[in-house]
Amino acid sequence: MSWQIYSNQAGRHASDYRGTIIAWRDGAAVRLSDIADVHDGPEDIRTIGLFNGERAVPILISRQPGANIVQVVDALKAQLPALRRAMPPDIHLDVASDRTLTIRASLREVEVTLLIATLLVVLVVSLFLRSWRATLIPAAAVIASLLGTLAAMYLVGFSLDNLSLMALTVATGFVVDDAIVVVENISRHLEAGMRPLQAALAGAREVGFTVLSISLSLVAVFVPLIFMGGIVGRLFREFALTMSIAVMISLIVSLTLTPMLAARVLRTHEREGGVMRAAGAAFDWAQARYARALDWALDNRTAVLVLLAGTVALNIFLIDIAPKGFFPQQDTGGLMGGLRADQSISFTDMQAKLIRITRIVKSDPAVATVVSFAGGSRAGGGFLFATLKNRSERPPAAEVIARLRPKLARVSGVSLFLTPVQDLQIGGRQSNSMYQYVLKADDPDTLKVAGEKLVDALRKHADVLTDVDIDQQDAGADAFVQVERDTAARLGVTMQAVDATLYDAFGQRQVANIYSGLNQYHVVMEAARRFDGSPEALGDVYVPAGTSTAAPPAAGPAAAASASGGGAGGSAIASGSAVSTAAKTMVPLGAFARWSTGSTNAAVNHSDGEPSATIAFNLPPGGSLGAAAALITRTQADLGLPAAVHGAFGGTAKVFKQSIASMPFLILAALLAIYIVLGILYESAIHPLTALSTLPSAGVGAMIALIATGGEFDIIALIGIVLLIGIVKKNAIMIIDFALEAERGGGMAPLAAVREACLLRFRPILMTTMAAALGALPLAIGFGDGAELRRPLGIAIFGGLVASQVLTLLTTPIVYLALDRFRSRKADERHLARHDPPPATGVPA
Template identity: 55%
Template structure:
């Protein structure tokens, strides 16, 4: 008695169990999370540290290096990179895939604490870390615009309200506010006016610092009441600072408005943001590694009404670039592809069986198997993503195969005159082992994938498990529900006349079977010719695999493009702002672009970022890469800057953000050697046609004005180096000289010379340093000016001394009554005590690095590149390696691929081993099932033709051999062997039970199983056909898989119908020869050819 007989005899119980499976899956479907791909993000943590005013080299040596030495000792750090720019350093740590990010974060914090003793004492705050990969594209960008409010007010609302709330949303790794800065009171001084009154920049700074004395004042008790003491000790607006007295001249006060302009403005003027050409502040949201994009975006959007109510109604807050929209569209298209695949598979079944009752059986079997898989996915913690839905689409052809084998065998018995119930019992018993063998051997294909490590193993683990679960559920349904439904639904032949369609299709099938019968006999009579074809196909596999272009992961069209602006290293902010506006204007004119946002400013004035959202595929008609190619020609017309564009990808490997998708990192023993060779290598690569957008992150040609001080003259004049440094910082550093405390935030008073002066290099010659004595007070005034030198040509020493005494006395009176937090200000006595910088120093032009980068603990320069149209990643890798060998790079300069390119190299070396492991696993499973060493090889002989078909199809459609195509080939291993299993299983049974010869057994098996073989192959091929056609969003991800399956099935179907029976005969003769050798104990004659 077979297992199926229990379910055939209890149709009600079987029906209820089937319904329960479908209901559980339907409920689970709506509980599954949605994501673009399985969770494959490397745990990544970004550490940031600030050293205001520090040069990139100083930051790299004093901040980045000590941190790297401690962070590099953390366990399972797979990659550590850093970038040091003016005043800040960012270190990115990427860990192994299996590392818990929360445990890694604790180790990072411990390393930061341990490194604190090695960091500069001038570091304002401890380094901080965030669980975010800075190389990732943002998941959502919010724009803040207003027709009435200033950019400072917008930035204030964004940083104080929005960023705080959004950072608390589950899954948000970092909320970056760009395109502006906080409101501030700006004091823009006029050097000539300062000279006129004999007031130094340090004097002004000290006076402003003394204007605010925010400190406790105590309380008083009056009777039974207590009063807290407050004072109007803060100036909050520019109008209050304009009347501030900074010195007295000839008994008259010199106010701040007399030596410059005081305005309500922003802290940093060198920031700019645009949203569709309109001034805007941007809130850029990055997710934590492995956070679900759609879930995070949905939570942010649910919070938007609250955020809008929390800020001024004059502020418009709108999502500009949203990654979730294209993810949803892609998943909807995959679901539609799944439905189409199911309909095509059912059409195949109906075409062969031509009976609606018989067709109803696979409809139920396929539907229940796929729907029940959702319940298994929910139990495994999986999500609905492109790969899991693709797995179900491909599995449509698999799950129907088991049903077809059972159904077709039962139908054949009914056509021979048996009652449906008896036919179901006998037919299910006959093919039960065949179905089991097919399913287990197919699941065995995925075992190597499940055991793989690295990103490829993690990426396709969910794919493999989803397919395996669907197959195993299908196996249960085929052995339980399918025979039960056949016994209940199918009817015995009544001899009634069939319709025209049935008769016509029957004639076609008879013609096909007669043609196969004749060609099969011919093939069996000429086995050596068939074996020669088989050997040729085997060799062709190796040749085609060697020459086919290879890649890592298909280039996705996510509908989102990111751009990085790289301008001349000496560019000013004013010109950079114009370049940003020009680029945004050009991009907005492209008909495929929906929204465009961009910003520039911050640590590097020669860089900026642009983010684009494209229109839906149905409206733009062309891919994101084609949009980039079209824009590249238009953007090249902007001189002095380049906008590098790349399509956002769902898989990003590596933690270093680059201007292009792929990276090649150079490391050297010294910074000087790296600066020498990196430009040479970059220039050599820029001339290669296999590479596009080649650029380097090496920024060592920024302009620098070196101040060479005559120390003897400075000492004679009583001027210290700290006075010179402070004066320059006061003039050009946008220096924060005072803090304004309010209820919701803290704002600053910023001092520098007026913009028209810091835009002119000649201003350096007009900077004067006060030589007068006095104490520098205020909470932010730290460097006291000491020493007084009375030197002048137009006034005598005695008159200067008298004026100084009078002014000092007046200044002292003016300072009386100010809070104890301030001790007054240093003042000068007259213009004669003002010394121009040109008196004691000269200026020299020089170059300076704008950033210093490290890979590990070594200085590094990363070359980024994109791929031109129709160029594979393998071709680009070979081009770079050949160029490095050709130009004679010294051994001290080491080059290595990073990020996605490095992952590609690793996957390329592992591909043959993965295929070999799949073959060995299937051989072991089949050997156990068939208790044979030989016939598993017969079954595996079907695979070379499938590989050739897949490779030829990929090359015909100009599709590179990527990881998706590799998975298609592995799936083919499982699909095409089913044909051989159906033949060999029947042949072996005929030999063992009926005593037929090997020739007669395999000949009969091929003819009997011709119809189910054609049905299962057509079902699998049509199930993959919607993937191969590649329609809708995200089709570029599905297409290589579908092309490989369809191409492999077409060729293997033609060849294996003939090679399998021939090889079976050779294998049987070899088995018999081995048995004779074992029985006789001596070497007999070699086995002859099959006849």
């Protein structure tokens, strides 16, 4: 037997217990060292932990829900010096992985992005208003709105994370819209010769309703997101609420702080520099070109309406052909790997292969540290976590994985499936790869055949799927011991003795606890290593049969109590048949039992009460989850699997399918919310349709931008399109408000009124669009850690705003006139119906 001493604290060694008396035989003491090999070691010897290929004990630390992860890590690092001093000099304590490094870097990049977006927005205002004084007002409005938003976030308990900071960055271009509309209208009155105070009062009064309409309709867009169900809804609720808070605070600021600053800061006449004169000339040129294009559109209304209908059709086509995804794959500086070993592999072989795999990964020049673990509850498997160097010192994580794959494939018997660590992980189903497909069947045999056929077919499509793996464990090696019960009974061997002896030899039984002053030791018993390498070791097993009545001498117990080796004050409390004072007759196992080897199910997984197998897969660089999902569904149908076999996506892939199905409803809900809000504000069912007519052009621009940049139509891009719905309708709102005012207050015809409104509001429309687009531009370019998550949002907003700016300035007045004609015709019909004489009844009057 081999006796292994395990301690939960540093202290005495195994040598201290080798002289311990464990039994008496014929009046002589039998010491532990006479019959066993005693050594120090882990309590479970069939586990291994590695750090950079060397033996280690990995310690995984997770924060409590709601705790600040940065503060937790800082507090832990502050304790490291004291912990190192308390440990023996031959034990080294190192930080293997620190996820907050990428979190801190990502937050810094978002802060830089926020600063750049603010500067670009302020620059737009300066160039269009041709006044450095006017620059101060939107800048103050942005700062006040963002500070107010941060204060509100603090009060409601929101944290600064990737999503909330992304919302603040996008909000930079939104919160300035209201201030731009107010400042531009005040500047127009100043240019007409008004004094600053009168211009501020008149300008704010004129656009007050417009600003209110823009803000409330933008908040209405976020209502479906706020009340969206499921995991995705909970994830983006904080984003939507942050945006809503920012917009409402900007509304208050634009109607209070902005006019006050304009009255104090702006001047009727201000000297212009060369840059300002050039900007003014450029705007005059652009406005003249727009006037000519507008006159052409008014003269060719049918062609413009056909163009708008084509834009709607193009939207549907682009959404259909665009690659679909869930979340953009991020490069957070970490790789997570799951290990899949041959089901019959021994722990000795698994240990050697894990060391080899760990050293292969560590040898890559992009890898900083590697932590790996195998054994324990992960029999036949394990995990690996690699921390990459700074982005400036390495290629993207996908390239690192691609160049590691052929090297790792040379290690036979074990497969490592590497995936980049993601900030946003949804699904909850564990597997060796990022996405899962779950097969179910009525019985395990049918499931085994179907799973193998489907996996073999999917592995042929390496351009769509990579790292295809299935978790069926039906080939585990076993040794089946068959006891001849009659023979065992004649020999006095009980089944309980057989079971106990086998577990003593091969089960790492804990047989005693040893207590000293501060430390506690577990005594673990098992057969010596040379006997547990193959089933032939069963031939060396002896089982106790019957007992004798030989008793130890009277001095025995006292001697055992006082003979603790080393005199360190330890005491042993033994239990089980391994420690006994009674002599037993030992019978070889082969005298009454036979054994054979074979294969068996190491584990049978179940899902919803049915036998199941999970097929896990990753995506190649540039791969689409939508294409992978379609391939799996099509392949299963083409294979003609039995009707008893059925499958469904699980984990992240399942949430992806659910989100794809809910995307049309989310967009329709946003449109309906805007229509209701604008209908209430305008007290009309017609004018909101004019505002909504601006959306198809924005959708086309967003989809073209995403496809052109190699992006996907994923959740983040969908959020960008929902934001576009709230942004682009402001162009129509400004045109509608001034056209209605010109009709009602100035007595102008609808055609003249809408033309005047388009030319008069051309400057604020151009300013607000450019401010929002440039606010999203840093997100679209994307740089630094975590930029992949933010990039689709910026691309969708920037592309949609550029396209909508070109098209809506021409389509909005045409739609306004068409709907106005429809409204007038319906009004005339109602008027005639009320004043026409009743129909004749055939009876003379």
